[in-house]
Amino acid sequence: MSLQRPDDTDHREWLREKRLTPVERGYLLVLVYLDRRLRIVDYVELLETLYYRVNMQMPKSHTEQYNLDNKFWYWYPLYALGSFSVIAYLVAAVSGALLGFYYAPATTGDPSAAYNQIVFIMTDLNLGSMLRSVHRWAAQVMVAAVFLHMLRVYFTGAYKEPRELNWILGIVLISLVLWFGYTGYLLPWDQLAFWAGQIGVELFLSVPLIGEWLAQLLFGGFSLSQATLLRMYIMHVFIMPFVTTTLIAIHVGIVWMQGIAEPH
Ligand code: HEM
Incomplete structure (x- = not known):
């Protein structure tokens, strides 16, 4: 043929x-x-x-349906918080990929090797401290932007029918974003990381019935060890990026299909 x-x-x-x-x-x-x-x-x-x-x-927008000339609300800055979260996410992804060239969770079974990598990035690597700061700031800005975006959606009533599913997806997303941040926070394996990890294990251990199973799954045991760091690393650089990126794409795809809700 x-x-x-x-x-x-x-x-x-x-x-x-x-x-x-x-x-x-x-x-x-x-x-x-x-x-x-x-x-x-x-x-x-x-x-x-x-x-x-x-x-x-598509459902017609309020302004189209009633032929309203005043489209000022559309430019209201709070409506940009979702896109702002996406931009912060992209900055974190790019800076994180670059940091990945210089960081390893451990080389010898000794988690302090991870800390030494961070010291290397901060002191010896050209622009290393800037790269790390960009990544940390992007992550923190994203958490703040996602939270404020959620408030915007709540106070404009944009979670109501037909957008309930995207609201629920949003709850999943904010949980993922927090877990993404937490797994990254542990990677330097400094004092902050260690004690944040300690709090995390005990928090999960306190969950009724499945607590021990969760601690084992997420932290590799009931106390912190090399296994904890390795699990945080794999979640942070391998699992969470794929899951979060996919869900953000679905979330924004649904917004595209439904159109943005006007304030009620
Ligand atoms: C990774 C985190 C998130 C990203 C990247 C994201 C992104 C976006 C974007 C770009 C929009 C378009 C409208 C706008 O920018 O305001 C949007 C709309 C929406 N988001 Fe999110 N979002 C996230 C988390 C959340 C959370 C935590 C919730 C609520 C629990 C949520 C619920 C919604 C809803 C219901 C809409 C539709 C709003 C409307 O039609 O006016 N999102 N999101």
């Missing part, structure tokens, strides 16, 4: 007849080259149709 487009006549001839600038000619040549192999024009048209149809079904 031939993969050539049926309308693939001699496009070079056709292009030659047109009076085109070199840039236009180059653009069309690349487009035709790709289209003959990947049918990109068809797929772009398909996406356009899909986008148009989906948007036709």
Whole structure:
């Protein structure tokens, strides 16, 4: 079976007849080259149709429905807190990936190796202390922004039907963001980290019925050890980024589908 487009006549001839600038000619040549192999024009048209149809079904915004001229609320800064959380998340992700080049939870079974890596980043690595500060600040700004975003959603009544599911997803997200921060907080394995870890184990141990199981699962035992640090590390750099990114994408996708709620 031939993969050539049926309308693939001699496009070079056709292009030659047109009076085109070199840039236009180059653009069309690349487009035709790709289209003959990947049918990109068809797929772009398909996406356009899909986008148009989906948007036709969206609940109309308050301003559209009642033809209101005053769209001032739309620019109200508190409506930007969700996007602000996404930006803080991206900054944390990029700076975290760079920090990952220089940090290891331990090399010899001795968790103090982790602390030594942090000392290295802070004192010897070029721009290391800045990189670490950017990561810490981004994480803290994100927690604050997500919390304020939640307050905005609550006080504008945006959690009401049909947006309850996104509210529930939001509760899951804020819990994940806090756990993300906590796992990162333990990684330097300094005094702050150690005692925060101690509080964490005991907190989970106090959960009725499944407390011991939870402490074992999340902290690798009932007291802090090398296993604790390794678990925090794997959760922080491997599990949490995938889970959180996926859920943020679903959350923002639902906002896109439903449109933003107006204040009640
Ligand atoms: C990782 C954390 C989060 C991110 C990145 C995020 C992102 C966003 C973004 C970009 C929007 C679009 C509107 C806006 O920016 O205000 C939005 C809307 C929304 N978010 Fe979040 N969000 C997060 C956490 C939460 C939390 C904790 C809740 C509540 C428990 C929540 C509930 C909602 C709801 C109900 C909407 C729809 C609001 C409307 O239509 O006006 N989100 N979110």
